[in-house]
Amino acid sequence: MKLPKQYDAKQYETDIYMLWEQSGVFTADPTSSREHYAISMPPPNETGTLSIGHALFITLQDILARHARQQGKDVLWLPGTDHAALPVNAIIEKQLLKEGTTKHAIGREEFLRRTREFVGNSRQTMLGQMRMMGASADWTRLRYTLDEALNRCVNETFVKMYHDGLIYRGNRIVNWDPELETNVSDDEVMYEEEQGTFYTFRYGPFEIGTARPETKFADKYVVMHPSDKRYAQYKHGDTLKVEWINGPVTATVIKDEAVDPSFGTGVMTITPWHSLVDFEIAERHGLDKEQIIDLHGNLLPVAGEFAGMSIAEARPRIVEKLKNKGLLIKTDTDYVHHVAINERGRGVIEPQIRLQWFVDVNKPVVPWKGKKQSLKAVLQQVVRDKEVQIIPPRFEKIYFNWIDNLRDWCISRQIWWGHRIPVWYRTDPNGQQATYVGIQPPTDSGEGEHNWRQDPDTLDTWFSSALWTWSTLIDPELALDYNLPFEELLKNSPDFQAYHPTNVMETGWDILFFWVARMILATTYMTGQIPFRDVYLHGLVRAEDGKKMSKSRPESIIEPQTVIDTYGTDALRMALIMGVSPGNDQSWGRGKVEANRNFCNKIWNIARYCETVVGSSWSNENPVPASPADHWILARLATIQSGIGSDLDKYRFSEAYDKLYHFIWNDLADWYIEASKTDPNNQLLSYLLKAILILAHPFAPFVTETIWQTLPARDGTLASQPLVTLVTGDKKQATAFEKVQAIVGEARFIMKSLHAQRPSLFYADNLFMTHNGAVIQHLARLNKVAIGDPDSAQDNIHLTTSKFNCWLDIPKHKAHSYLDNLTKKQATEAATIKQLKQRLANEAYVKNAPEHVVMQTREQLKTAEEALESLQQEAARFR
RNA sequence: GGGUGAUUAGCUCAGUUGGCUAGAGCACCUCGUUUACACCGAGGGUGUCGGGGGUUCGAGUCCCUCAUCACCCACCA
Numbered sequence: 001m002k003l004p005k006q007y008d009a010k011q012y013e014t015d016i017y018m019l020w021e022q023s024g025v026f027t028a029d030p031t032s033s034r035e036h037y038a039i040s041m042p043p044p045n046e047t048g049t050l051s052i053g054h055a056l057f058i059t060l061q062d063i064l065a066r067h068a069r070q071q072g073k074d075v076l077w078l079p080g081t082d083h084a085a086l087p088v089n090a091i092i093e094k095q096l097l098k099e100g101t102t103k104h105a106i107g108r109e110e111f112l113r114r115t116r117e118f119v120g121n122s123r124q125t126m127l128g129q130m131r132m133m134g135a136s137a138d139w140t141r142l143r144y145t146l147d148e149a150l151n152r153c154v155n156e157t158f159v160k161m162y163h164d165g166l167i168y169r170g171n172r173i174v175n176w177d178p179e180l181e182t183n184v185s186d187d188e189v190m191y192e193e194e195q196g197t198f199y200t201f202r203y204g205p206f207e208i209g210t211a212r213p214e215t216k217f218a219d220k221y222v223v224m225h226p227s228d229k230r231y232a233q234y235k236h237g238d239t240l241k242v243e244w245i246n247g248p249v250t251a252t253v254i255k256d257e258a259v260d261p262s263f264g265t266g267v268m269t270i271t272p273w274h275s276l277v278d279f280e281i282a283e284r285h286g287l288d289k290e291q292i293i294d295l296h297g298n299l300l301p302v303a304g305e306f307a308g309m310s311i312a313e314a315r316p317r318i319v320e321k322l323k324n325k326g327l328l329i330k331t332d333t334d335y336v337h338h339v340a341i342n343e344r345g346r347g348v349i350e351p352q353i354r355l356q357w358f359v360d361v362n363k364p365v366v367p368w369k370g371k372k373q374s375l376k377a378v379l380q381q382v383v384r385d386k387e388v389q390i391i392p393p394r395f396e397k398i399y400f401n402w403i404d405n406l407r408d409w410c411i412s413r414q415i416w417w418g419h420r421i422p423v424w425y426r427t428d429p430n431g432q433q434a435t436y437v438g439i440q441p442p443t444d445s446g447e448g449e450h451n452w453r454q455d456p457d458t459l460d461t462w463f464s465s466a467l468w469t470w471s472t473l474i475d476p477e478l479a480l481d482y483n484l485p486f487e488e489l490l491k492n493s494p495d496f497q498a499y500h501p502t503n504v505m506e507t508g509w510d511i512l513f514f515w516v517a518r519m520i521l522a523t524t525y526m527t528g529q530i531p532f533r534d535v536y537l538h539g540l541v542r543a544e545d546g547k548k549m550s551k552s553r554p555e556s557i558i559e560p561q562t563v564i565d566t567y568g569t570d571a572l573r574m575a576l577i578m579g580v581s582p583g584n585d586q587s588w589g590r591g592k593v594e595a596n597r598n599f600c601n602k603i604w605n606i607a608r609y610c611e612t613v614v615g616s617s618w619s620n621e622n623p624v625p626a627s628p629a630d631h632w633i634l635a636r637l638a639t640i641q642s643g644i645g646s647d648l649d650k651y652r653f654s655e656a657y658d659k660l661y662h663f664i665w666n667d668l669a670d671w672y673i674e675a676s677k678t679d680p681n682n683q684l685l686s687y688l689l690k691a692i693l694i695l696a697h698p699f700a701p702f703v704t705e706t707i708w709q710t711l712p713a714r715d716g717t718l719a720s721q722p723l724v725t726l727v728t729g730d731k732k733q734a735t736a737f738e739k740v741q742a743i744v745g746e747a748r749f750i751m752k753s754l755h756a757q758r759p760s761l762f763y764a765d766n767l768f769m770t771h772n773g774a775v776i777q778h779l780a781r782l783n784k785v786a787i788g789d790p791d792s793a794q795d796n797i798h799l800t801t802s803k804f805n806c807w808l809d810i811p812k813h814k815a816h817s818y819l820d821n822l823t824k825k826q827a828t829e830a831a832t833i834k835q836l837k838q839r840l841a842n843e844a845y846v847k848n849a850p851e852h853v854v855m856q857t858r859e860q861l862k863t864a865e866e867a868l869e870s871l872q873q874e875a876a877r878f879r
Numbered sequence: 880g881g882g883u884g885a886u887u888a889g890c891u892c893a894g895u896u897g898g899c900u901a902g903a904g905c906a907c908c909u910c911g912u913u914u915a916c917a918c919c920g921a922g923g924g925u926g927u928c929g930g931g932g933g934u935u936c937g938a939g940u941c942c943c944u945c946a947u948c949a950c951c952c953a954c955c956a
Contacts, residue, residue, distance in 0.1 A: 580892080
């Protein structure tokens, strides 16, 4: 097949992907005797289309998966999607709002029907895009967080935790989002700075400060630090009558260390229903708690004349009223405070006390390493003991810091989209309230209130995601047999037995807490195993200006689809790993995609060249090196191939890529192929093409497979090829080629700086030049290379890199500027020599530095001295 | 308040356990239509590796300190 001049990715990518999928090369085999290698794909949220962040993780994981296959491992890269409760719920509610309706108006059933339709469409789009990225995932094992088998795992986990006393239901203060009408976990709350007003009011004999006057109606506790001398006269429990918003109230003095005496007046009133700190104070002293704001963000009847108003409406009026009553002391408009926002839905958080389900992270009931430990302790231990290795390691500190601050995890949500909480309630026939917690619904039924009603809430998305590494490996058929106990289910699931714990979890650092930590938590608890051995955390892809891509700046968003249309998938993939280090964010750069589009084209043209030269004499035999260039390129290949292997084993994607890029472009294309034109070795050329296609395949799967499919003597798909067997060349011969490179380099430099057009090179007869003259002539683009008489060449420019007499037919009188060059080079060499001599004169250095380093220095010195001598000789000729 | 990262060429960034003369891509300058490729080839880099101090035979790399920027966690009413 004749390849066109330029590689046009669009023409081939779709067909190539189909070829792979049909060949079954991505399908894992748990019965294989080969070493198993497993990666769980972080399931993308089904919220529309794939982002550049998805493109990045697909690239990284695909490189690992394809590389592992090349190493001969049985690879499972298990793909899936996440129902993404909160984000999806937010999208649907927004749609409903646009249509002028609400979820309550259409009802739970209709709401879920619409949601399923939306996620169904999203899923198809996203799965298509994942294939477009070249993801070598095992689609026969595609999973979805709401699959029935996964749902069973969710229920199993909930029920086990419930019976172990790890899950409890209680009235606690939660982060309530009045817009989505649900609470969210601490991790889902973010704080934004806002310029606000800080008011100081008179409260009996005290002055109290607040930024939120609208919560203050029922404040009847005045709190101060126990050792604050200013208020020593007031004793804990004292009561006093004070005039307040809606008339006089009885205030009780509370002494609590939570109060910071240096902030404001050191006195505050508390609103336990709407503040965590206040709630905790109230809990410590057994104080009353009263709700002031309803779940929609409006004031309750306790607000008197303000009842029913929104916070925004009520706030200025309350201040006005207090001012009129003479209770407003001070208004500070220059006050910066932090507003809590629901990260996923953007609603402003109003803390509320609600009856919710929680996971207790401190109760020591989890058997781990022969001890009963708390979830928190297990989380700490597996990372401290390096059972789970986090890369880059600095994230361990962040991880531990998160655990130290970890509170009980609120897992219930009031949204409708998600896993329903497996708890049912009813009134017993004898009038008692009864609760049923089970993997399946209760079977005994009753009439009316005597019938079981399931808890209306759903679980936090991360509760199901936390099970991802193993819930996806459970045999989905067996999981439907509810008579089979959970332990048996694990034992009888071949995938779980073969692939768990998985090898690596590759994901963004931004979900270290949400997801990675919770996978460790739930997996150690349920399976007794860690979920993965390594955690590789990548950074965010930022916009070209270095800022976060954001929907509010649509021009900042890079769509993978658009990039692929213009440059091809391979170019996008390599642009995403080029020059990027683990855990660090990268800015998107157009230059990087273009460079890699060009790189793909380079590979393409290397193949075109091989095709013309090798033609039908293509060979799969092991090559026999003949020329120095042959020996040299084989040595380079050996270094590069093993280097890339060890880089990838250590997740050094960027370094591996860099080695690949420069081997292919510089060593192979610029040096070897050019050199081989004077001395072709077709067998070796075939071998080299095969070797680089395989090496480049994990990074650029499409262009390499496209080329592979045109080769005459191929065997199956490139995706199924192991690395080539390395052939060792002769070291001396390889060194000879390096000498050729040095001579060519110097000749090119001289010609360039003197604007000499195709001079000839002459040399005093020697064997090296007899063998390498032709290749030097070709590489340096010389007129001819021939034996000459040194005596007649005293006026010509001699090369300084060759150890024999060798000159260009450029007379020195035409080349005065060249002398400057020589002088400069001499100075450089002299400086180097001085430095190296000093180093060797230092006894401490010779004594303490490792032997090979000292030897290296001696060699450097020798080389530099020889170079200087040649330069001096040549300079002398010019004078 | 606690913590992390960044600071290296004009720009964007690499640089494993300290050890060759500190690198890449892009941009830039000069030359070149050599039949694989102009999405190309050849040549071109004097960078106080943010400042200061320290450890060491040796520091971009380790320690201390300061500065600037970014981010994470906690959060004071």
